[in-house]
Amino acid sequence: MTTIPAPLETVLADFDFVDRAERIELLIEAADRFEEVPPRIAERPFSEENHVQHCESEAYVWAEDNPDGTLKFFFAVENPQGISAKSWAVIMDETLSGQPLEQVAAVDAQTVFRIYGKDLSMGKGQGLTGMLSHVTHAARLRLDARRTASARS
Numbered sequence: 001m002t003t004i005p006a007p008l009e010t011v012l013a014d015f016d017f018v019d020r021a022e023r024i025e026l027l028i029e030a031a032d033r034f035e036e037v038p039p040r041i042a043e044r045p046f047s048e049e050n051h052v053q054h055c056e057s058e059a060y061v062w063a064e065d066n067p068d069g070t071l072k073f074f075f076a077v078e079n080p081q082g083i084s085a086k087s088w089a090v091i092m093d094e095t096l097s098g099q100p101l102e103q104v105a106a107v108d109a110q111t112v113f114r115i116y117g118k119d120l121s122m123g124k125g126q127g128l129t130g131m132l133s134h135v136t137h138a139a140r141l142r143l144d145a146r147r148t149a150s151a152r153s
Contacts, residue, residue: 003106005099011091015115023117030087037062037074046076052134055127057082059089063138071104071142072097073135084116088128091115092135101146104139107132 015023041062042050052059058078063071073096075089096104109129113120116128 003103004111005095005103005107007099008091008095008107008111011095012111012114020117023115027087027116028083030090031083033090034075034077034086037076041074042076050134052127052130054123055085055130056123057085057127059085059127059131061131061134061138063135063142065142066098068098069142069146070098070101071138073138075131084124085127085131088112088115088131092132096135101139101143105136105143107136109133 015026018026037060041064042060046060050060050062052061056079059082060076060078062074064074066072073089073093075085075093077085077089079085096107109132112125112128112132116124120128
């Protein structure tokens with residue numbers, strides 16, 4: 001069994017073989033698909049609990065439980081120029097929402113650098129890995145809750 005969701009593996013494989021110009025183009029295309037968190041999930045001012053610390057683009061992350069036990073992820077990016085944060089939000093939503101929690105929880109921070117490249121600035125890297133941390137943390141919380149409920153039964 002794969003340790004990370006198959007849709008994310010596909011995206012990583014795509015990014016492994018692109019040059020810098022193609023990488024930038026793919027990330028801008030992803031950012032263009034960004035959709036703001038719907039009002040039914042959150043409205044401004046957003047809760048500090050959902051705020052990604054150290055993110056230059058002021059990103060926020062939410063997780064909603066799906067009926068099948070997976071999660072749907074939602075994002076807000078307060079910086080209108082936050083192309084990296086927006087593209088990463090889209091990539092995570094498209095590849096991690098609806099995937100097995102064990103696989104989402106196992107996504108490694110190095111994934112950010114495989115997509116954005118090794119020359120990613122420290123500040124941007126911290127923000128993007130922080131967004132991923134919110135997502136993986138939400139998956140781990142749900143897994144822990146399941147284990148606790150299972151142990152009680």
